[in-house]
Amino acid sequence: MGFTGSTSALPPGPWGPLYYVNNAPETPVFWHQNVWLRPFLLEFDSISEAVRHLRAIQRNWAPVLHTNFRRGTLIDSLMPSVSRRPRTFPWLLPDSPLGAWTLLDDHRLVGSACCSSPFPAGSIRFEEDKEGPPSRAYLKLWESLVRCRRWPGPGQRCLDAGASPGGWTWALARLGARVIAVDRAEPEPRILAMTGPDGLPAVRYIKHDAFTLDPTEFGPVDWVFCDVACYPPRLYEWVERLFTAGIRANFVCTLKMQGTPDQDTARRFAEIPGGQVLHLCYNKHELTWIKLD
Ligand SMILES: C[S@@+](CC[C@H](N)C(=O)[O-])C[C@H]1O[C@@H](n2cnc3c(N)ncnc32)[C@H](O)[C@@H]1O
Incomplete structure (x- = not known):
């Protein structure tokens, strides 16, 4: 031996x-x-x-x-x-x-x-919920949060950019967090009707382009989530603007690729101090950037 x-x-x-x-x-x-x-x-x-x-x-x-x-x-x-x-x-x-x-x-x-x-x-697999969420996108959010070893809870505020039809918002509201859901398309009504542990509305919907929304419109947040379908450089510019605006939060964002993967932008995300770029088991032709505050 x-x-x-x-x-x-x-x-x-x-x-x-x-x-x-x-x-x-x-x-x-x-x-x-x-x-x-x-x-x-x-x-x-x-x-x-x-x-x-x-x-x-x-x-x-x-x-x-x-x-x-x-x-x-x-x-x-x-x-x-x-x-x-x-x-x-x-x-x-x-x-x-x-x-x-x-x-x-x-x-x-x-x-x-x-x-x-x-x-x-x-490899990880989750017990899926076939009834609650309106899409399967919540699975990659769950996987991200398991990798973070933490997740939003009661009393925390989350921005969910590109929220429709509402899978991520559903998963966040179920954890007891407040969710500001931003999308040009409206999430499903039952998602907008979700309530928090205190019985108050858990979700506030803002119909807007997430990338042109002024941060004062949503106020301080503990978590920034983004699953907007866009080219990665657009996402990077938006994240930079949030940093410049003084947003300090945990970030979980999907880098959606079209055709040949945009390696340069993935590398720029990976170079942000404290951040990491992962290809999750539940990612498709996309990567996930995570940065914990
Ligand atoms: C993959 S879907 C998001 C799925 C969502 N995370 C879920 O769990 O159901 C991408 C969303 O990005 C939205 N979107 C695309 N461009 C946008 C923009 N500039 N601002 C806000 N939303 C946008 C689309 O309307 C679409 O609902």
Whole structure:
């Protein structure tokens, strides 16, 4: 059995869905499900040896098998179980690190204790609500908030730009927050009729172009959400204007791509201090920029 932290020992990929890059690329890569940040190669003789070695590093691991499924499944069955069941929201992510591993063959395993995604194999699914929300867009909002490890609650004010038909507004109002929903198209009436924990209206609708709305129209907010269908540079200019206007809040914004992804604007968002650009499991041809205050 041999264990090496040296990546030079790793054979060239791809290994199934996994790509191996020897050095960090100069341009950041946003379109990935999970990055294994410190890959190692483990050569082992028996299943129990592989298990012992992984467990000695840390408790939680999730496999990404693409070959040798029977052996991989046996190894996984002897590890502490990591649930992959759909989650109910809100769900507070555990702090403990979650590693990933795969088999190259019966005696070689590549793993990483440290990964960019906190979800097993970079993937999360939620128990969906098929009746409440008017669109499935709330799922990417839930995923963003799980990654934030916090979410709006009673007493907090949220701006929801590009709110119609009302999926994000529905999810925010359900958390007990007040929502200022801005869109040129009206959200569904039942969304506008939602009430807060105090029985008062939870949603105020402003029919306006979100990007030309004066911030004094909505006042101080704790969270800024934006799912407006627009070119990413337009979103970036708007965010800059909000910063200039002194808005201090948590931001969750979708960067919607048309055709070839706008890598330059994604990079500019990623360079905003404290921010990160993610490709969520529930994102389509889009990225999500998150910046917590
Ligand atoms: C993908 S939908 C938003 C879905 C919404 N987040 C939900 O959960 O139901 C995009 C919305 O952006 C709105 N939109 C596009 N340009 C806008 C603008 N300049 N200002 C406000 N809303 C805009 C569209 O009317 C549309 O309702």
